[in-house]
Amino acid sequence: MSVHKTKQFRRLGYSVPDKYFDLSKQRMLNHVLMPKQKTIVRPLWKKFIETAAVLVLLLATKWSIDTYMNSSIYSDYDVLLVESMLIEEDDFDAWFEENYVLDVL
Amino acid sequence: MVSSEDHIEKLIHSSKHERALTEIAHVFHERLYWMIRKLVLNHEDANDVLQNTYVRVFKGLPKFRFQSSIKTWCYRIAYNESMRHLNKQKKQALLWPDGTLPDYWSQLCEDPYFDAHQVDAHFQKLLGELTEDQRIVFSMKYYDELKFTEIAAVTKRNVNAIKTTYYAAKKALTQQLKIAV
Numbered sequence: 001m002s003v004h005k006t007k008q009f010r011r012l013g014y015s016v017p018d019k020y021f022d023l024s025k026q027r028m029l030n031h032v033l034m035p036k037q038k039t040i041v042r043p044l045w046k047k048f049i050e051t052a053a054v055l056v057l058l059l060a061t062k063w064s065i066d067t068y069m070n071s072s073i074y075s076d077y078d079v080l081l082v083e084s085m086l087i088e089e090d091d092f093d094a095w096f097e098e099n100y101v102l103d104v105l
Numbered sequence: 106m107v108s109s110e111d112h113i114e115k116l117i118h119s120s121k122h123e124r125a126l127t128e129i130a131h132v133f134h135e136r137l138y139w140m141i142r143k144l145v146l147n148h149e150d151a152n153d154v155l156q157n158t159y160v161r162v163f164k165g166l167p168k169f170r171f172q173s174s175i176k177t178w179c180y181r182i183a184y185n186e187s188m189r190h191l192n193k194q195k196k197q198a199l200l201w202p203d204g205t206l207p208d209y210w211s212q213l214c215e216d217p218y219f220d221a222h223q224v225d226a227h228f229q230k231l232l233g234e235l236t237e238d239q240r241i242v243f244s245m246k247y248y249d250e251l252k253f254t255e256i257a258a259v260t261k262r263n264v265n266a267i268k269t270t271y272y273a274a275k276k277a278l279t280q281q282l283k284i285a286v
Binding site for chain 1: 123126127130131134135138139142143148152155156159160163213218219228229
């Protein structure tokens with residue numbers, strides 16, 4: 001670009017920041033040519049295996065918690081307590097003897 | 106003596122693409138900037154478009170087939186990048202309240218790197234009255250000093266169409282200037 005042409009652009013009102021051409025040339029070249037840091041891309045199958053392992057672990061945890069809850073909270077005794085609410089007062093002694101005294105004890 | 110373009114072509118031939126790009130920047134940096142600037146008008150936009158141009162030039166160097174001169178090829182990439190930028194800008198403008206871009210003169214005045222006091226304001230306003238096609242062809246011929254064949258290669262248009270557009274632009278400008286005088 002000749003000085004004449006640059007002056008023509010200036011006359012048309014266009015301007016650029018100070019030392020723009022020197023600085024921008026190097027900056028742009030650096031941007032294009034500088035080696036970028038490699039990002040490690042893990043293979044898809046590895047991610048799939050990891051996700052599957054986490055899912056299995058979660059399911060196993062849930063299953064063991066459920067098993068524990070069933071065995072501890074819903075004991076025979078608790079079932080009997082719930083059932084006892086539905087028994088009429090007159091029939092209670094017979095029911096109690098049959099279900100608790102004879103079966104459980 | 107080996108010209109700059111010959112030197113660049115030799116570097117491309119020997120697959121020294123990084124050195125070729127550095128040489129391209131050394132020879133064409135300022136010229137490409139001004140061509141882009143006259144298309145996109147705003148300095149910041151011109152800066153971004155020029156950066157993208159270098160990225161595309163570097164990616165394209167291994168595929169360069171020497172079917173045109175390196176100068177025409179670089180100008181073509183810069184032109185395409187500018188057009189891509191302008192189209193994107195037009196699409197974004199559709200989302201604005203009035204759905205249109207500001208006119209040529211308003212866009213120039215919005216740029217902090219445009220001095221409306223220093224400018225030959227009348228001539229810039231006349232340029233703004235040309236069609237976009239006429240303005241692009243006129244700028245490439247008059248300011249960038251490209252040949253008609255080069256402009257045709259850069260814009261991928263027929264040489265005769267370029268000549269017609271240039272003369273129409275020149276005629277319109279001359280008439281307007283005569284009226285002003």
